[in-house]
Amino acid sequence: MPQHRYPDPDIAAVYRAIYERRDVRHFLPDPVDPEIFRRLLDAAHHAPSVGFMQPWRFMRISDSTVRKDIHTLVEQERILTAKALNEREDEFMKLKVEGLLECGEVLVAALCERREDYVFGRRTLPEMDLASLSCAIQNMWLAARAEGLGMGWVSLFEPKALRTLLNMPVDSQPVAILCLGHVEKFYDKPMLEQERWAERKDIADLLFENTWNNPCR
Template sequence: MRKFTDAEAGLLEELILNRRDVRGNRFIAAPVEDDIISKLISVALNAPSVGFSQPWEFVIIKDATIKAKIKETFCEENEKAAGVFKDEKQQEYIRLKLEGIIEAPVNIAVFYKPAVGPVLGQTSMGEVGLYSVICAVQNMWLMARALNIGIGWVSILDPEKVKSILKAPPANKLVAYLCVGHVDQFSDKPELEILEWEKRKQKDAVLFFDSY
């Protein structure tokens, strides 16, 4: 088994620290090459999964009509979400650009496909199957950043409507809807940190030893 150098470990850390959630105002019109999409799927397939279950399926979306339908459900859900916030926070929310469904040349819907029978390691905590799919998404995100490709995760969607639009099997569960494309730039910090929507949590606020 290969051992990695300190320099390589440092590069991985740099990729993690420079990963960004990309919005529609950052994507450019340049097409995303098929070999890049293939590489993103390849690293996703090599993510850890409970019981080696590999419970993921991916839908690559380039069709403008399909993307427009997905955008419709985003707009519906985004209007509902705005009502959750109050006063200045609501106005800030309304100004945010929270997706790039149309702007991104490629969208990828990531699904969790439940196993038919019992899965090793999933008998006590059923949700770890979903967590496995999230590991695959993180692999894609980091590889995309290494390739200087932007990914934005859109969560303000009705998952059942997305499933219907994409004709997904009834048992499948939408985990992530990703917008993928070349970008004009990556910001130095996450956009929501720059806008002070939330403050970054420091290590001593979240780290405990032996018990809370």
């Protein structure tokens, strides 16, 4: 048994948060406790980052007018996305894709400006800044689930329009609109799986050994 292994209940809690995490779209309007909100941000800030660059920036949207303006941007992109899906347009338009006007908190997760200053680990893979931010978002997501709160990642927006709306530096990059709040219940399965939009792939089909498409045995 590994020397640094957590006790069994702690391990079970980690896996439970992973398997019960959901991309939530349905929220209750109840406010999020400020202390819990701070813990979630701290969890995000303790994510790994390439070269320890910590490229994440989080903007709390507390102004209801700004929240509505963000919702308008999302709605515009929702319609354009539906049209781009061609034969699945009507099916997509029936999906609930965000909870911006209902959730207790809205955050915009972004990449910082002047990222070209960070070379360590990014000379050949500059997109590692995005990978680092994604780790921070996942930390927050799992912590939120453990705290009994739902979180949803909204990516339906035009980045330049959102950057302009929030007066962000031109070389920064908004990546995610995060809806956070209380829920009546968590989905039994990922919502898009419940709605039969897609199914979870078999891990055996995604795991290779030594060379591409060589199944891992």
